[in-house]
Amino acid sequence: CDYDRPLMKTQVPGPRSQELTKQMGQIQNASAINFFCNYEESRGNYLVDVDGNRMLDVYTQISSIPIGYNHPALLKVISDPNNASAFVNRPALGILPPESFVDKLTQGLLTVAPSGLNRVQNMACGSCSNENAFKAMFIWYRNKERGHSTPSEEDLSSCMINQTPGCPELSILSFAGAFHGRTMGCLATTHSKPIHKLDVPSFDWPIARFPRLQYPLEEHVRENTQEEARCLEEVQDLIIKWRHKGRPVAGIVIEPIQAEGGDNHASADFFKNLRNIARKHGCAFHVDEVQTGGGATGKFWAHEHWGSDDPADIVSFSKKILTGGFYYRDELETDKPYRIFNTWMGDPSKNLLLAEVLNVIRQENLLAEVTRTGKALLSGLYELQAKYPAILSRARGQGTFCAIDVCKGTVRDSLILQARNKGVILGGCGDCSIRFRPALIFKEHHVHMFLNIFNDLLAAH
Amino acid sequence: CDYDRPLMKTQVPGPRSQELTKQMGQIQNASAINFFCNYEESRGNYLVDVDGNRMLDVYTQISSIPIGYNHPALLKVISDPNNASAFVNRPALGILPPESFVDKLTQGLLTVAPSGLNRVQNMACGSCSNENAFKAMFIWYRNKERGHSTPSEEDLSSCMINQTPGCPELSILSFAGAFHGRTMGCLATTHSKPIHKLDVPSFDWPIARFPRLQYPLEEHVRENTQEEARCLEEVQDLIIKWRHKGRPVAGIVIEPIQAEGGDNHASADFFKNLRNIARKHGCAFHVDEVQTGGGATGKFWAHEHWGSDDPADIVSFSKKILTGGFYYRDELETDKPYRIFNTWMGDPSKNLLLAEVLNVIRQENLLAEVTRTGKALLSGLYELQAKYPAILSRARGQGTFCAIDVCKGTVRDSLILQARNKGVILGGCGDCSIRFRPALIFKEHHVHMFLNIFNDLLAAH
Ligand code: FES
Numbered sequence: 001c002d003y004d005r006p007l008m009k010t011q012v013p014g015p016r017s018q019e020l021t022k023q024m025g026q027i028q029n030a031s032a033i034n035f036f037c038n039y040e041e042s043r044g045n046y047l048v049d050v051d052g053n054r055m056l057d058v059y060t061q062i063s064s065i066p067i068g069y070n071h072p073a074l075l076k077v078i079s080d081p082n083n084a085s086a087f088v089n090r091p092a093l094g095i096l097p098p099e100s101f102v103d104k105l106t107q108g109l110l111t112v113a114p115s116g117l118n119r120v121q122n123m124a125c126g127s128c129s130n131e132n133a134f135k136a137m138f139i140w141y142r143n144k145e146r147g148h149s150t151p152s153e154e155d156l157s158s159c160m161i162n163q164t165p166g167c168p169e170l171s172i173l174s175f176a177g178a179f180h181g182r183t184m185g186c187l188a189t190t191h192s193k194p195i196h197k198l199d200v201p202s203f204d205w206p207i208a209r210f211p212r213l214q215y216p217l218e219e220h221v222r223e224n225t226q227e228e229a230r231c232l233e234e235v236q237d238l239i240i241k242w243r244h245k246g247r248p249v250a251g252i253v254i255e256p257i258q259a260e261g262g263d264n265h266a267s268a269d270f271f272k273n274l275r276n277i278a279r280k281h282g283c284a285f286h287v288d289e290v291q292t293g294g295g296a297t298g299k300f301w302a303h304e305h306w307g308s309d310d311p312a313d314i315v316s317f318s319k320k321i322l323t324g325g326f327y328y329r330d331e332l333e334t335d336k337p338y339r340i341f342n343t344w345m346g347d348p349s350k351n352l353l354l355a356e357v358l359n360v361i362r363q364e365n366l367l368a369e370v371t372r373t374g375k376a377l378l379s380g381l382y383e384l385q386a387k388y389p390a391i392l393s394r395a396r397g398q399g400t401f402c403a404i405d406v407c408k409g410t411v412r413d414s415l416i417l418q419a420r421n422k423g424v425i426l427g428g429c430g431d432c433s434i435r436f437r438p439a440l441i442f443k444e445h446h447v448h449m450f451l452n453i454f455n456d457l458l459a460a461h
Numbered sequence: 462c463d464y465d466r467p468l469m470k471t472q473v474p475g476p477r478s479q480e481l482t483k484q485m486g487q488i489q490n491a492s493a494i495n496f497f498c499n500y501e502e503s504r505g506n507y508l509v510d511v512d513g514n515r516m517l518d519v520y521t522q523i524s525s526i527p528i529g530y531n532h533p534a535l536l537k538v539i540s541d542p543n544n545a546s547a548f549v550n551r552p553a554l555g556i557l558p559p560e561s562f563v564d565k566l567t568q569g570l571l572t573v574a575p576s577g578l579n580r581v582q583n584m585a586c587g588s589c590s591n592e593n594a595f596k597a598m599f600i601w602y603r604n605k606e607r608g609h610s611t612p613s614e615e616d617l618s619s620c621m622i623n624q625t626p627g628c629p630e631l632s633i634l635s636f637a638g639a640f641h642g643r644t645m646g647c648l649a650t651t652h653s654k655p656i657h658k659l660d661v662p663s664f665d666w667p668i669a670r671f672p673r674l675q676y677p678l679e680e681h682v683r684e685n686t687q688e689e690a691r692c693l694e695e696v697q698d699l700i701i702k703w704r705h706k707g708r709p710v711a712g713i714v715i716e717p718i719q720a721e722g723g724d725n726h727a728s729a730d731f732f733k734n735l736r737n738i739a740r741k742h743g744c745a746f747h748v749d750e751v752q753t754g755g756g757a758t759g760k761f762w763a764h765e766h767w768g769s770d771d772p773a774d775i776v777s778f779s780k781k782i783l784t785g786g787f788y789y790r791d792e793l794e795t796d797k798p799y800r801i802f803n804t805w806m807g808d809p810s811k812n813l814l815l816a817e818v819l820n821v822i823r824q825e826n827l828l829a830e831v832t833r834t835g836k837a838l839l840s841g842l843y844e845l846q847a848k849y850p851a852i853l854s855r856a857r858g859q860g861t862f863c864a865i866d867v868c869k870g871t872v873r874d875s876l877i878l879q880a881r882n883k884g885v886i887l888g889g890c891g892d893c894s895i896r897f898r899p900a901l902i903f904k905e906h907h908v909h910m911f912l913n914i915f916n917d918l919l920a921a922h
Contacts, residue, residue: 020563028582028794029795029800031797031798032798033556034557036559036560037558037559037560038559039546040543047557050560061552061557062804069549070546071549078548079545084536084540085503085531086500087548087810088531088535088814089530089531090783091500092523095493095494096494096495097485101497102484105488119488122489125585125804126803126804127589128644131645134645138661139659141660142660143660151659151660155659156655156659159655159658159659160637161668163665166659166660167658167659176621181803182592183588183592183645183646184595184645185646191621194616194617194627195797196800197621198603198800199596199600199602199629200620201630201632202623203623205623318804322551333489334490336490336492337490337492340490342587342643343522343525343780349548
């Protein structure tokens with residue numbers, strides 16, 4: 001169920017992709033389209049395009065394909081007539097769930113619940129997961145301020161017209177370089193690229209610096225420790241400043257690895273200290289695992305690398321998890337129905353597929369495989385950056401969730417295009433990084449295939 | 462493929478539903494759950510629960526089931542092996558669309574495009590549809606202000622920290638009683654119930670009164686005309702006031718029938734005048750058809766009842782359309798890639814199901830059927846309110862998208878519960894209304910079945 005190598009017939013995008021992109025341009029802005037795909041012919045780690053090109057996929061639909069294309073286990077789920085109803089009858093899950101849904105959660109999402117988080121709310125995508133996680137934190141914070149969960153008459157009437165105290169001036173603290181989604185609440189905590197935010201009204205919420213680590217880590221222990229300490233201090237300053245401003249910080253949101261923003265890592269200590277700062281100041285601590293979750297770091301959740309049994313108050317997820325949602329501690333439970341709610345609240349057919357993905361991860365021991373593959377990838381990247389120090393630097397990663405910096409953004413972009421024409425799909429992030437986001441079934445021989453192709457490109461550069 | 466009548470075995474929720482709800486309460490707030498469903502056994506207009514009760518469904522998962530449960534045409538889509546790939550390989554549609562996607566849009570969503578709106582953007586749910594429609598209006602408005610689409614250096618740097626001018630202080634004008642979703646941008650335009658908004662920070666955006674019509678319409682022509690004129694005047698005042706406040710109105714958003722807010726109607730003239738006011742003041746006009754779209758009013762879009770060939774700049778949809786998204790005029794096209802963007806941008810498997818729904822609507826002439834059924838429903842409601850004037854009033858509707866007011870909220874709630882125990886699922890909206898939201902396959906004999914059951918309840922009241 002996998003091809004053995006890339007097979008290129010045209011430059012990418014080829015003529016058929018170009019024609020379809022032109023047609024799509026008549027319907028909507030099509031300028032972000034890379035090429036059109038033949039998903040029927042795609043298999044495992046290989047994405048096939050409409051011009052018959054077959055490429056090794058190290059980007060996997062912005063990191064959202066867990067176990068490769070057309071995995072037989074997933075095809076079996078679709079072809080099982082017992083499952084048809086889940087695909088054609090999408091329920092309003094919050095009011096009329098299917099009989100099997102408690103089991104689906106218990107045997108699915110809850111089997112991979114982060115430590116200390118016993119509850120889970122289903123959602124549909126990363127944005128509604130984060131938006132509703134924010135709402136849960138705001139509700140929790142206000143009830144804490146009130147000392148009880150009964151709103152005043154003034155709360156009830158003022159919220160209907162968007163005014164305080166019913167719509168309070170609370171804030172979420174986020175980090176420069178962060179990406180948490182693009183609906184307006186999420187977008188106020190997203191700071192990775194101007195084009196995401198330009199022209200959209202936002203909230204006056206505090207933004208702290210994310211540590212900028214120097215590599216190799218072992219040669220910069222002191223600088224990096226100082227850098228992280230400075231960032232933590234800034235967080236505390238901002239919490240106090242925003243409290244004085246009358247916009248207290250209800251929650252802190254952070255990615256375990258800033259992905260869109262350039263694959264920025266920080267130490268386990270940084271995150272554990274941050275979690276303590278949140279607690280000390282009465283803010284909820286929300287770990288956004290939308291991109292990092294699902295096994296690519298070699299653990300199911302990236303925050304497991306911190307080694308904490310109390311990592312967070314809320315952990316949100318989507319992408320590789322196929323459904324969206326968030327785990328949360330008991331005390332973040334809302335006090336009344338219909339506060340965290342929308343029509344669909346996710347889609348049970350995605351929970352069905354997720355259950356199968358989790359089975360495959362266990363049966364094929366994929367987390368251990370990812371760890372092994374990731375080691376090969378990272379040491380390959382170390383070798384390349386040693387060989388081409390004028391072009392590559394700062395190789396870094398956990399599991400296969402790796403990245404490397406290129407000397408210039410334009411060189412990065414051109415390397416990605418060249419790699420594609422040689423049959424490897426890569427993604428960029430930040431100003432000048434390449435991010436590696438293969439599926440969990442990416443093996444060592446795929447690593448070597450990529451490294452050979454990439455090495456040739458660099459040699460010719 | 463439909464049952465012939467309700468069949469009740471227990472009170473609802475029955476013992477099995479109660480047990481499952483208790484279990485669900487261990488996992489998340491389960492207090493909005495009505496009962497658990499057996500979707501496999503549900504058919505057509507009948508929803509079957511886990512205690513074996515079979516109920517005529519006049520609420521259809523908050524108005525989101527277009528052609529009933531387990532429609533054979535949809536089951537066929539799932540069982541066709543050619544479609545399996547669409548269900549297991551969810552693409553990042555904005556960058557790597559499937560080969561068939563242009564055709565899917567051309568033969569699907571674009572065949573029902575509102576007049577004057579040639580372009581369509583796929584999305585996943587009502588909230589991301591509206592959030593992105595708002596963003597499109599903000600971007601359009603700012604480019605209009607600039608006179609070109611090139612942001613300044615200051616725009617680019619300030620937007621990264623949520624500040625003006627990059628994140629401008631623009632607003633969306635909405636209406637009291639409106640519902641446009643619950644993510645934070647949408648929520649700032651939602652004003653139907655406090656529990657949706659309480660404790661969530663919001664934007665200082667203008668909110669106009671929605672006309673409160675008196676019924677029967679033909680006896681209150683003058684009052685209603687005056688009422689609508691007053692509301693339109695307020696809109697103009699608010700636009701001017703917010704411009705002076707430094708928060709210009711970039712767009713006006715409105716439902717053709719306010720659904721959550723109590724099934725509030727206004728005349729075609731009201732909407733056409735409002736559209737003209739929007740144009741006169743340089744605001745975009747966004748018609749939110751998330752609940753009204755898809756045929757329930759007897760036309761595919763409720764705004765078609767206005768008889769305008771230039772009804773709106775943006776029309777958003779979801780629910781019965783199965784996919785989310787929005788249509789828009791050419792001039793609302795964004796100037797650059799990645800401005801209206803997220804990982805999934807919808808889900809092509811939903812477009813596949815939608816194509817089949819549109820086929821069924823055409824083949825079975827369902828819009829005409831809805832009109833006929835709706836007439837029977839509305840005249841039945843007129844009769845009931847004439848018979849029980851102390852309980853019922855203000856029967857109103859378009860197609861089967863009908864509602865009636867009950868003397869008190871508590872009486873309304875108890876009637877809904879009693880009806881359910883007699884085998885009819887109804888939904889409430891606003892303070893004291895019952896809303897009727899059957900599927901498009903609801904026929905006259907279903908109307909009579911409902912009216913008989915409802916009449917018995919009222920007689921016993
Ligand atoms: S906001 Fe998540 S699916 Fe629409």
